[in-house]
Each structure stands twice: as C-alpha cells, then as structure tokens.
Amino acid sequence: xxxxxxxxxxxxxxxxxxxxxxxxxxxxxxxxxxxxxxxxxxxxxxxxxxxxxxxxxxxxxxxxxxxxxxxxxxxxxxxxxxxxxxxxxxxxxxxxxxxxxxxxxxxxxxxxxxxxxxxxxxxxxxxxxxxxxxxxxxxxxxxxxxxxxxxxxxxxxxxxxxxxxxxxxxxxxxxxxxxxxxxxxxxxxxxxxxxxxxxxxxxxxxxxxxxxxxxxxxxxxxxxxxxxxxxxxxxxxxxxxxxxxxxxxxxxxxxxxxxxxxxxxxxx
Amino acid sequence: xxxxxxxxxxxxxxxxxxxxxxxxxxxxxxxxxxxxxxxxxxxxxxxxxxxxxxxxxxxxxxxxxxxxxxxxxxxxxxxxxxxxxxxxxxxxxxxxxxxxxxxxxxxxxxxxxxxxxxxxxxxxxxxxxxxxxxxxxxxxxxxxxxxxxxxxxxxxxxxxxxxxxxxxxxxxxxxxxxxxxxxxxxxxxxxxxxxxxxxxxxxxxxxxxxxxxxxxxxxxxxxxxxxxxxxxxxxxxxxxxxxxxxxxxxxxxxxxxxxxxxxxxxxxxxxxxxxxxxxxxxxxxxxxxxxxxxxxx
Numbered sequence: 001x002x003x004x005x006x007x008x009x010x011x012x013x014x015x016x017x018x019x020x021x022x023x024x025x026x027x028x029x030x031x032x033x034x035x036x037x038x039x040x041x042x043x044x045x046x047x048x049x050x051x052x053x054x055x056x057x058x059x060x061x062x063x064x065x066x067x068x069x070x071x072x073x074x075x076x077x078x079x080x081x082x083x084x085x086x087x088x089x090x091x092x093x094x095x096x097x098x099x100x101x102x103x104x105x106x107x108x109x110x111x112x113x114x115x116x117x118x119x120x121x122x123x124x125x126x127x128x129x130x131x132x133x134x135x136x137x138x139x140x141x142x143x144x145x146x147x148x149x150x151x152x153x154x155x156x157x158x159x160x161x162x163x164x165x166x167x168x169x170x171x172x173x174x175x176x177x178x179x180x181x182x183x184x185x186x187x188x189x190x191x192x193x194x195x196x197x198x199x200x201x202x203x204x205x206x207x208x209x210x211x212x213x214x215x216x217x218x219x220x221x222x223x224x225x226x227x228x229x230x231x232x233x234x235x236x237x238x239x240x241x242x243x244x245x246x247x248x249x250x251x252x253x254x255x256x257x258x259x260x261x262x263x264x265x266x267x268x
Numbered sequence: 269x270x271x272x273x274x275x276x277x278x279x280x281x282x283x284x285x286x287x288x289x290x291x292x293x294x295x296x297x298x299x300x301x302x303x304x305x306x307x308x309x310x311x312x313x314x315x316x317x318x319x320x321x322x323x324x325x326x327x328x329x330x331x332x333x334x335x336x337x338x339x340x341x342x343x344x345x346x347x348x349x350x351x352x353x354x355x356x357x358x359x360x361x362x363x364x365x366x367x368x369x370x371x372x373x374x375x376x377x378x379x380x381x382x383x384x385x386x387x388x389x390x391x392x393x394x395x396x397x398x399x400x401x402x403x404x405x406x407x408x409x410x411x412x413x414x415x416x417x418x419x420x421x422x423x424x425x426x427x428x429x430x431x432x433x434x435x436x437x438x439x440x441x442x443x444x445x446x447x448x449x450x451x452x453x454x455x456x457x458x459x460x461x462x463x464x465x466x467x468x469x470x471x472x473x474x475x476x477x478x479x480x481x482x483x484x485x486x487x488x489x490x491x492x493x494x495x496x497x498x499x500x501x502x503x504x505x506x507x508x509x510x511x512x513x514x515x516x517x518x519x520x521x522x523x524x525x526x527x528x529x530x531x532x533x534x535x536x537x538x539x540x541x542x543x544x545x546x547x548x549x550x551x552x553x554x555x556x557x558x559x560x561x562x563x564x565x
Contacts, residue, residue, distance in 0.1 A: 024337055103352070106351075111339070113368065264320075
C-alpha cells in the first residue's frame with residue numbers, strides 16, 4: 001500500500017516529528033552513544049578497560065620501586081605507561097568491530113539501523129573516544145604515581161613533557177587503535193583479527209629487513225617504524241609523509257575493505 | 269503494510285527463495301508456515317534489509333526497509349531470539365535498543381511488563397535465560413518502538429502452550445488496533461493458534477496462501493471405504509488430488525463430490541467427513557512431503 005492513501009495507523013495516531021520527516025535511519029549521535037555504551041556494558045568490555053589502565057599503573061609503580069631514579073621523570077613514566085596501551089588498545093578496537101558478529105547481535109543492530117556504514121563509523125568514533133578516555137586515565141594515574149614517587153624520594157616534582165611528544169604519543173595510540181578497528185572489520189572474528197594484527201606487521205617488518213630492495217619501501221609503509229619518531233616526539237617534515245602512507249596501507253585499506261564487507265555481507 | 273513482490277534469492281544455482289509474492293494487510297496476523305530450510309528466514313531478512321535480494325522487491329509501510337526513518341519506531345523485528353549478547357542483562361539489551369530507537373527508558377519497563385519478564389529476570393544476564401525467556405525478551409524488543417508492523421521469526425519456538433496462547437492474545441490485540449504481523453513457524457499448530465492468514469512456503473516457493481478458513485475448507489475431505497485404492501483411482505480419474513493414507517483416502521474435494529465418485533465407482537464408503545483443523549495439517553504434510561521427495565530425487 002502506498003503511504004499517501006493510507007490513513008494514520010491507529011497505533012500511532014500522531015506520528016512523531018522524527019518519523020514524519022528526516023533522513024532514513026537513526027540520528028548519528030544516538031548511534032555513537034549506543035556503540036560507546038556497548039563497549040562498557042559487558043564484562044569483557046569493562047575488564048579490557050580496567051586491565052589496560054591497571055597494567056599501565058602496575059608498570060609505572062614497578063618502575064618507581066625498582067627502576068633507576070634518574071629515569072623516573074614524568075616523561076619516562078609516560079613512555080612506560082604507553083607500552084601496554086600499544087598492545088591492548090588495538091584489541092579494544094578489534095573487539096569493537098567484531099562484537100556484532102561474534103555474538104550475532106548484528107541481527108538486532110542492523111535491523112534498527114540498516115545503513116551499516118553509519119554503524120561502522122559510529123563504532124570507530126566510539127572506540128576512539130573510549131581509547132582516549134583510557135589514555136587520559138592512564139596519564140592521570142602516571143601523574144599521581146609520579147607525584148607520590150617524587151615525594152617519597154624527596155625530589156622536586158618536574159612535570160615537563162614536550163607538547164610534541166605528548167601529542168605524538170596520543171596520536172600513535174589512536175593510530176594503533178584504529179588499526180585494530182580496521183583489522184576487526186576485515187576479519188569480523190576476534191581471535192583471527194588479533195592474531196593477524198600482531199603477525200602481519202611483524203612479518204612485514206622481518207621480510208623488509210631481510211630483502212635489501214624493500215628497505216626504502218619499508219620507510220614509507222612500516223607502521224611500527226613510522227610511529228617511532230611520533231612516540232619519541234621528533235616528528236619532522238618527511239616523517240609525516242611516512243606516517244600518512246603507512247596509515248593508508250595499514251588503516252585506510254583495511255578500513256575500506258572491512259567497511260565494504262560489513263555493508264555488503266549478509267546478516268544471518 | 270508488508271508487500272513482497274517476486275522476491276528471489278539465489279545462492280549460486282540454488283534458489284533459496286523463488287519468486288515469492290504475498291502481502292500482509294493492516295489488522296492481520298499472517299502466519300508464514302514452512303518446514304525448516306524452506307526460505308522463511310531468508311524472506312524475512314530480505315524484508316528487513318539484512319540480506320540483499322537477487323531480484324524482486326519487498327516493502328514495508330510502502331517503502332524499502334532501508335528507506336524508513338528510524339525503522340525501529342515503525343517496524344518491530346525479531347529474527348532470532350538467541351542473537352543477544354550473553355553477557356548483557358535483558359534490561360541492558362533493551363536499553364541499548366531503546367537508546368537507538370530513541371524511546372524513553374520507561375518504555376523498557378513497559379515492554380518488560382508487557383511480555384511478562386519480572387524485574388528479577390530482567391536484571392539477569394541473557395546467558396542464564398531459557399529459550400522461552402529469550403523469546404519474550406525478543407518480543408519485548410520488537411514492541412519497544414511502538415511499531416505499526418511486526419516481523420517475527422519463530423516467535424513461538426520455546427514457548428509452552430500457555431505462552432503460545434498468551435502470544436496469540438498479544439498479537440491479536442496488536443492487529444486489532446490496526447497493526448500488521450508477519451510471523452513464521454515450522455509448526456502448524458502454532459500458526460493455527462496465532463494466525464488468521466497463512467502463507468505456506470516449501471523449498472523457496474509459495475505453495476498455498478489464504479485465510480485459515482479458506483485453507484481448511486479448500487483442503488477437502490477424508491474417506492474410508494471397503495476399497496480405498498479403487499476410490500483413490502476413481503477420484504484421481506475425476507481430476508482430484510487423492511492420497512492414500514492408513515486412515516483412508518485424503519482428497520482435495522468436498523465430501524459430496526467424494527460420495528458421488530464412490531457411487532459411480534461402486535465403492536462402499538464406510539466413513540466420509542470434511543477435514544476439520546486436521547485438514548491443514550495434512551495439506552502441510554503433503555506439501556512438505558512433496559518437497560522432501562523432490563529433494564531426494
């Protein structure tokens with residue numbers, strides 16, 4: 001039946017403004033909110049956040065207790081706290097992307113929002129927002145540890161961190177997180193995506209280091225190599241170009257392939 | 269309110285759904301009946317934009333499902349009650365849907381009450397739910413956005429007879445207020461209890477459709493005689509579809525027609541009656557048996 005000839009359904013005597021007009025689908029802000037909530041409303045999601053933050057804190061505390069006092073600067077501690085995040089944030093990204101498939105909740109999610117590309121974008125944003133929150137908590141924990149540490153050692157608390165380094169660290173973490181989302185979208189299977197995201201870049205690094213001709217190529221597309229100056233706070237001209245090309249290969253391509261998969265895949 | 273036109277889905281050379289056409293008007297509960305693997309779920313997934321059709325078209329409320337504004341507020345969908353995250357509570361699963369659809373949280377409590385999930389049950393993780401509870405949760409999710417149309421895949425699966433009658437009341441009330449319901453089942457008695465229109469599908473094709481009354485009336489009669497074989501032959505010769513069963517001859521013709529055929533053939537009839545509710549059952553069994561034979565061949 002056509003909507004033009006149909007009397008308003010008695011169930012909804014007054015269609016809401018939203019239903020009467022507007023673009024198909026669900027407002028994007030609502031999607032992001034829902035995806036963010038999905039990340040933290042299960043034990044798995046909550047624990048991933050707790051563990052990620054917790055490991056960072058443990059690493060810093062251990063360093064403060066047993067490490068060299070001279071290295072216990074705020075900057076040094078931040079670097080240590082970042083290490084576990086580099087491993088765990090991609091897992092957060094992967095789980096964000098694969099959740100609908102491992103638990104088949106996609107049947108509900110994509111029935112409520114049939115425009116799956118928007119759901120993918122909402123998931124990406126939600127993962128980045130949560131990732132930044134985890135980073136913020138880690139930084140706060142490091143700051144606290146640093147304060148306690150310097151008070152305990154009775155040395156003045158120095159907070160100096162170069163802005164470039166701080167931003168570089170955060171950007172590197174976001175890059176790894178987005179890479180996780182991208183790999184999750186490509187494989188739509190948590191364990192396979194985790195293994196692939198650990199193995200593929202490593203294998204790539206090994207291969208390029210073995211084969212002479214690849215050396216120059218690797219400078220442009222080896223993600224771990226191009227993020228080194230980023231985490232060291234020494235980004236300069238060509239480093240950004242390197243970062244861009246490597247991100248295109250390790251983030252852009254899998255994101256595109258993965259999104260295409262999600263959009264065209266049959267949800268069953 | 270639901271219109272399916274020439275809908276076809278092929279996987280390679282296999283047609284899972286083959287040129288299916290039917291409509292579900294407002295005010296109707298339509299049962300989508302067929303054996304497992306007949307293509308019911310595939311039709312429903314194509315209807316809700318989850319599976320792209322190979323050809324044909326399905327519209328809900330006059331539009332492609334994908335073109336609906338906030339579809340959750342127009343169409344209530346439950347395609348698999350088990351497709352919920354086991355680590356979420358029932359209430360949390362509904363809250364996520366409520367946030368997406370944009371209905372107030374109070375609506376979550378309303379639909380929980382509607383489907384008879386207690387406060388305690390709603391607070392438990394879905395992992396601990398029985399199939400019946402999952403079905404109720406799925407129904408709650410379908411009702412959440414106060415939709416005009418319901419699309420429910422095997423909603424009675426896992427419900428006890430009482431639960432099925434409860435669902436009948438729920439869906440009947442929904443249809444009486446002008447809603448349209450499409451529900452699938454592979455069990456005839458579930459559909460008989462709940463639906464007033466029936467679409468029967470076998471191996472991807474629609475094999476019968478109409479109101480329950482039509483299908484029961486159209487399914488003919490059953491006769492016992494001193495020579496069932498001869499009676500069946502006589503009926504077939506008269507152009508009817510007759511099947512020999514241990515309980516007599518089942519035929520797609522009125523008792524009077526069967527009586528005349530028996531008289532003409534000189535067969536003594538010992539028992540002749542129109543099909544009651546069992547008629548549809550035999551129709552269904554025959555249809556599915558035909559399909560089974562074709563599969564085997």
